[in-house]
Amino acid sequence: MPTLTFLGHAGLGVRADNFRLLADPWFARTGAFLGSWHQFPRNDHLDVPETFDVDWVAVSHEHLDHLDASVLGRLPDRARVLVPRYPAPTVVRRLRAAGARRIVELTPWEPYPLDTSGSWITVIPESSPMCHDAAMLIVADGHAVLNCNDARLTAAQARRAKHLAGGRLDVMAVQTSGASWHPICYAYPPEVRHQIERDKRIGKFRAVQRLVRATGPELAVPFAGPACFLDPELARFNPTPGEPGIFPDSEQAVAWLSEHLPAQRWAAFRPGDTIDLATGEVTPDPVSAAFSYTQGIEDYLARYAADRREAIASVHAAAGEPGPDLPNLFRTHFGRLGTLSPYFLSRIGMTVRFEVTGAYGGTWDVRKDTAGVTVDLTGGTAAPEYTFTVEGRWLQAVLRGDIAWEDLLLSLRLRARRDPDRYNDYLIGLLKHANEPALRAIEEYETTRDADERIVVRAGDTAYEIGRYCPHAGEDLAVGAVVTGGVLRCLGHNFEFDLRTGVCVNARCEPLFSKQVAGAAAAPAPRPGHDLAAAADLESEEVPDGVDENRERSR
């Protein structure tokens, strides 16, 4: 009988009659993102040769809590690495650099055989290439697992996955914890930050609720976070008693989701817990059984941090101190970014300030607009719209190409502020992709998609005809939006649009087509608590959300 083992964080292990597969195994003792994130609860008791004696390793995307070089370098010769085909070669390059030898790029939605008995896997990327994330659909000996990891599927994609699997999903694993530097790295007053954190947490729960309701899996399981932070410099981001912020644990997620979708079966698993996909029988891991999210967590984290102290010190040592060439590296780096995409530059249209601390640092401004990129190493801009404060040693790693911008942003080893406080998806998109094919794919996606399909929504007594698909990343607003007070919020990444004008009010984004419909009084009355008449399965939404920066990992 096929089994599914939770390996910690987003890691899954599938054991079928004729193959063994790992998905996004993450065991590195240095954690991920400059030694910032660590597996939580810890899973190092599973870091044994038996775990890696597999035929397949599926890697969903390039983030280092999913693509672990410490695993990929010690796979058996027979193991092949499966990865979604993305517009840019970044993931494949990282896999090769990590030591992966036999790499297979999977075509979205095409089943790829895992054995000769009918088992297969396919990948389901997010609609927009702005985010290189992909779910995995694995059918093992006739049993289906939809591993959503960090991908934000639309309801339509999730339904299509279920259909492709034969109409039944045995397990659906969903991310319920944030993975973003917003708002926790931003300069907000505490009460504002807490409110944003709460809104984002609830918004993520609601997005999962919507997706699970659309598919009705036999069992839904929160996973893929949160991490914990073992470097003393970052310990403030660890969970504290009270509200969980943007990092709710899986048991807190199950509590909320069970209350709001009570007919659905939910479960929280820990590293090493195994479920028999045929019978549903669960075998708890004896080591993880001793863990508690609530009892003795401070001591647990203190012991864990002590165990990882040397590994974290090695990350600091590897970064080294910045040299006198730091300003020139900075200028050269942004000069190169300025050549990649006039489309992105025109949509950024702002000045970004970098306050670089430590040796050879300074206040450096980068203007990005239709004229290109201008670097001012005197910091002469009167009012930069974005400001990042970062130590020169961490910035240097980006400028030298050792890590990507997103690695630095996700490391939480920086501070940020915005004025006005609006997210600019194109700025973060340029930084995180930083290569021409990826940016061109986004431009093509945004400029060639069919924007003509319309739906009608209601805001109180007023009806509006709007574009069906979100101008940000294509979420189907017929099932993926809520309307509150004349503002439509797309549940894809929480961008908000004023229905009177179509203008995005909380992020830099193309406007949503929106036109008031004459004779609105004849439209059907909204259901209680539901303003969006065209969306048959929408939730009422009492709580507005913060925009999701990292795509949320996009902030």
Ligand code: FES
């Ligand atoms: S798809 Fe991203 S906010 Fe709508």
